[in-house]
Amino acid sequence: MIPDSFIQDLLARVDIVELVDGYVPLKKAGANYAACCPFHNEKSPSFTVSPTKQFYHCFGCGAHGTAISFVMEYQGLGFVDAVKDLATRAGMQVPESEGRSFKDEKPGQTRTLIEIMARAAQYYKDQLKKSPQAIEYCKKRGLTGEVAARFGMGYAPDGWQNLQEVFADYNSDELKLAGLVIENEAGRRYDRFRDRLMIPIINPKGEIIAFGGRIIDQGEPKYLNSPETPLFEKGRELFGLPQARQALRETDTAIVTEGYMDVIALAQNGVCNAVATLGTATTATHVTKLLRQVDRIVFCFDGDNAGRKAAWRALENSLEALADNKRLAFIFLPQEHDPDSYIREFGKEQFDRQVTQAMPLSDFLLRELAQRCDLTSSEGKAQLIYEAKPLLLKLPTPLLRLQLVKRLAEASGFAQGEVERLCELKSYTPSAPPRAKRTAPSLTRNLLRIVLHKPQLASRLPIDLLPDTPERPALLRLHQLVSARHDACSYASLREQLRGQPEEAMIENAASELLGQPFDEDEADKEFCDTLEKLQEGGQKRAFAELQMKAQQFGVSGLSAEEKQAYLQLLGKQSNRS
Secondary structure (H helix, E strand, O other): OOOHHHHHHHHHHOOHHHHHHOOOOOEEEOOEEEEOOOOOOOOOOOEEEEOOOOEEEEOOOOOEEOHHHHHHHHHOOOHHHHHHHHHHHHOOOOOOOOOOOOOOOOOOHHHHHHHHHHHHHHHHHHHHHHOHHHHHHHHHOOOOHHHHHHOOOEEEOOOOOHHHHOOOOOOOHHHHHOOOEEEOOOOOEEEOOOOEEEEEEEOOOOOEEEEEEEEOOOOOOOEEEOOOOOOOOOOOOOEOHHHHHHHHHHHOEEEEEOOHHHHHHHHHOOOOOEEEOOOOOOOHHHHHHHHOOOOEEEEEEOOOHHHHHHHHHHHHHHHHHOOOOOEEEEEEOOOOOOHHHHHHHHHHHHHHHHHHOOEEHHHHHHHHHHHHOOOOOHHHHHHHHHHHHHHHHHOOOHHHHHHHHHHHHHHHOOOHHHHHHHOOOOOOOOOOOOOOOOOOOHHHHHHHHHHHHOHHHHHHOOHHHOOOOOOHHHHHHHHHHHHOOOOOOOHHHHHHHOOOOOOHHHHHHHHHHHHHOOOOHHHHHHHHHHHHHHHHHHHHHHHHHHHHHHHHHHOHHHOOHHHHHHHHHHHHHHHHHO
16 A cells, blocks of 8 residues: 555646646646547537646546546556656656565666667667568558657567677576566576567556567467566557557547557558457456547457457456446457458458447357357256356446346246346345435535635534534535644645545535636635634534424423523524524
8 A cells, every 4th residue: 555645745746737737738727737638529628627635537537536546547557557657747756665576676677678678679760661572461461651650669680689789798697687678597688579660568557568579471379479577567568559649539439459460450441449468368457548548449359269269358357347437349350360461352441341340248148158158958047057157246337237137038938136136136126215304405515615725724613513414524524634734734645545435526526616616715714714603603503403493392391400401592582593
């Protein structure tokens, strides 16, 4: 876990306006800055960044958050990786947690490895220009110089120790750690990549973290990837994601392929929203990363049996990352084709049609299960439910799961309730919306806005006087967080402390209102005091009403001495007001 104190220091050092402007050009709009939202397509700006509160909000799609949230959403990173990214920009060192994969990593080693990979990439690019054989291979694959430049393609010449031209210390530990050289049992070193078309694998920050190598002539293996290193973890990275980012936003669809040559071929033919896994099955991390950026993922693997098996593994590993507002689909190309060969033979229009008509996850899941079972027999129908059970239990999406249960019931002959019971699922019945309480939330809503504008006021909240409104839990939580601190705090730091908490949505909604109706400092203090006074009056009225009801029911003699005294005091105040 990264300490909260570090998060607070980081947010204090990072300027969100400067950060966002590096990705999306911002224009001054009153006290704030505006731009067209980077998270959805729009023609007029609805994306607003507050320099004083250090947060952003889109009035179009609802995107909201701090500098950390922006990096997470824009680059498709997890929380920890986003913090590390911002910390690097700010020149800060993230406190390492226990259980790190590469415990022996030295300070500054990551930066050294990144520099080594960049130097190697430049060498490979230079060698591509000098190799008629590699150039001819690219031409034969229909690859232009433009697409080669876009993906930073290069060539590793034949020979055992060509990287000695680049690195004076060929025996350095960092070269081996970066995966560029191999050391045999006799201690002799040689280049990992030889006579291969080189494809750099880039992280969301644009840094080269690994390579993929495609053999030029005959030989095995046809494709060779870098091993896992302190920079590169196969199950987390996707080839082509940085290059595809703009197209992902425009199409709201990510096409996942098995190989980087598929991605390059698709880009060459105008399909720029494709990415590829890197020598491993699609993981839940891959899917989660993509679903942060798009609402639809289309898996497009080879048309052979291996491709179909890969599609099924992708389905199994994707289920836990799904949401009811996200969609997964599958393309099954003719058996003799992969995405590379298909688009080169049939063109972009036909491939786009395949993407549009891709088989939804539910259809693929049910079709594959049905093919494994003899649905003409009782045993086969029972097997269908048996095979479906672990998949249904993985699904966190109640609506999609309900649809699958209904279709499984139809196919198996079981009743819907029986399928749910056999698969140990909770029956889904939509609850009636709760009746709104007849209270006036305007006071507490205004109070919440004031506190978010000036967080230090939260410690002065009279928690006993707060009425039972939707804003009450958020106000109590803010009171708790601010009272526990001995220093000034900002909205951004409070927002990060509330990440994943029940009060998060309420806080975001109230903060977004501040963009349109801000307070100045003097106005906020006065408004706060006026609101507290009104709350106090409301509390007194409620207390008086309760005591009056008790007095009417039991008589004044039924009140305790303290209640009598309070009743008389409140009665006097009520008389004075009238």
